[in-house]
Amino acid sequence: MTDPQVALAMLGIFILLVFLGFPIAFTLMALGIFFGYYAYxxxxxxxxxxxxxxxxxxxxxxxxxxxxxxxxxxxxDLFINQTYTVMSNEVLTAVPLFLFMGYIVERANIVDRLFSTLNIAAKNLPGSMGVAALITCALFATATGIVGAVVTLMGLLALPAMLKARYDTSFASGIICAGGTLGILIPPSIMLIVYAASSGVSIVRLYAGALLPGLLLVGLYLVYVIGRSILQPSIAPKPTKEEVPDVPFFQLAWMLFTSFFPLAFLILAVLGSILFGLATPTEAASIGALGGMVLAIAYRAMTFQRLRESVYLTVRTTAMVCWLFVGSYTFSSVFSYLGGEHLISEFVQSLDLTPLQFLLLAQLIIFLLGWPLEWSEIIIIFVPIFLPLLPLFGIDPLFFGILVALNLQTSFLTPPMAMSAYYLKGIAPPQVQLMQIFKGVMPFLFMVFVSMALIYIFPELVFHLPQVFYGR
Structure with a gap:
């Protein structure tokens, strides 16, 4: 066998071992060292x-x-150097800080108060409880970036309330599943930090580029929820005064001031300090982590047990991401040294694809990978295979990264491997069936594809803010 054939065999064995259930990070390291011993x-x-x-x-x-x-x-020597490179990567330093902020906010008892307030504020809108749930999901997902935590917590809080208010089960389930995934796209997103570390794209440009597409997707979700509630009032009945009481204006303003604005201000402060160049992502993440602790103390939810749980979960998740990077860097270095990267490049060039066809092919592959794999594994392991091909087609890696972030929403929403649906099913009332949840997420999945099409047609949605803030 030639070295490029050995590289392809290496990639095939890795995919096989992943489907057999082996731990991905340690599989990458083991294969990298085994084949690297042969290569070097x-x-x-x-x-x-x-x-x-x-x-x-x-x-x-x-x-x-x-x-x-x-x-x-x-x-x-390569393995040791790659480990040191990952551990000293300044971009990745922001990951544990943002994770800690998210876990602290999750345990600060903010979400129940936020949902109740928004439910009262939006009571005159069609599908008011769905709108409140979606906005709460978007805000909470943005603050935490942890899909499972958002879907689980909102499933415990909002789903029973919507079912009690006679909402259609599929409709209510789809709102929570779709809203819970928004944190991997809307800044400050941990996924974008990981993509920046993998691709070398500026994280501040990625945050600026992701802002309008993220708001676009939230807007499409809201249009769907309100529009369908108007066309089919039976799936989202107007709440009664017993379900949503009338609240005086000043009392509602105080409720918003004490529930909505603190979390919104924390997110805007972190994101604004990054976009306007007042702080690096790591410094902004530090502010966010401190702000999360202040919020928890202000809401009288900070206990030693919750602090310990947040630290433990932060360390565990950060270790997973860092070891994935170590394994991926080692694996990809050996794969490239054996000529696998060059072989893939030659094959793609031989297909004589247009830039649009290449983008569609790459997004289709990432869409399919989203069924068996988590977003972190796709970003760290497989996206770097596409990155060297982008200059051949004149595609900006910033644009490609935003498309990938949008595409990865589908990995949590596409049956039969829709993880957000399984998160919700795990805590939903017994009468909620998995097929009902799958049915509910399908319209939101269509909204994701619509947003991707709009990004293809209007790329300025991605490039406008980075150019305004940082020039070309």
């Missing part, structure tokens, strides 16, 4: 170590010389 094997270096072994050498010297000969391979 230098017989002369090994025999030079063995030749130091004399005939009268003692047993201990013999053993250590053989060990030195075995480890005298550059793959081990």
């Amino acid at each position: 094997f230098d017989p002369n270096r090994m025999w030079r170590s063995f030749n130091r072994l004399g005939e009268d050498a003692d047993t201990w010297t013999s053993v250590t010389t053989w060990i030195d000969g075995f480890f005298n391979n550059r793959i081990f």
Whole structure:
């Protein structure tokens, strides 16, 4: 076998092992080191170590010389260097801080108060409870960036309330599932930080570029919820005064001031400090983490147990992301050294694709990968395969990253592997069936495809704000 064929075999074995359920990060590291030993094997270096072994050498010297000969391979140096590179990456430093902010906010008992307030404020709108749930999901998902946490918490809080208000089960379930995924797109998004570390694109430009597409998707969701509530009033009945009481204006203003504005101000402060160049993403994430703790204290929800849980979950998730990076960097370095990257590039060029066709093909592959894999694994492992091909088609990696972020919404919404649906099913009342949840998410899945089409047609939705803030 030639080296490029070995590289393809390496990629095939990895995909097979992933489907068999092996841990992805350690599978990447193991395959990277195993095939890297073959790729970087230098017989002369090994025999030079063995030749130091004399005939009268003692047993201990013999053993250590053989060990030195075995480890005298550059793959081990590469693995150590890649680990150090990941751990010293300044972009990734923001990940644990944003995660900590999210976990603290999740435990600060903000969401129930926020949903109740928005439900009262929007009571005159068609589908008012759905609108309140969607806005709460969007705001909470933006603050946390953790899809499972948002869907689970909102499923416990908003779904029973909507079902009690005689909302259609599929309609209510779709709102919560779709709203819970928005945090991986709307800044400050952890997914965009990971993409920035993988691609080398400026994180501040990514945040600026993702803002309008994120708001566009939220707008499409709201249009669908309100529009369908107007066309089919039976799926979202108008709430009675017993379900949503009348509240005086000043009391409602105070409720908004104490529930909606603190969390919105925290998000805007973090995002604004990044976009306007007042702080780096890491510094802004530090402010956000501190602000999350202040909110928890202000709402009298900060306890040592909750703080300990937040720290533990932050460390666990950060370790997963960092080890994925270590494994991915090692794997991709060996894959590229063996010629696999060049072979894929030649194959794609031989297809004679237009830039639009290449984008559609890449997004289709990422869409299919979203069924068995998490977004972190797709961004860290597979997206870097496409990045070297972007200059061949004249595609800006910023534009490509926003499309990927939109596309990854579908990985949580597409049956039969719609993870947000399974999160919701795990905590939903027994009468809520999985097929009802699948039925509810399908219109929102269509909205994601509409937003991607609009981005294709109007790329200025991505490029306008980065150009306004930072120039070309």
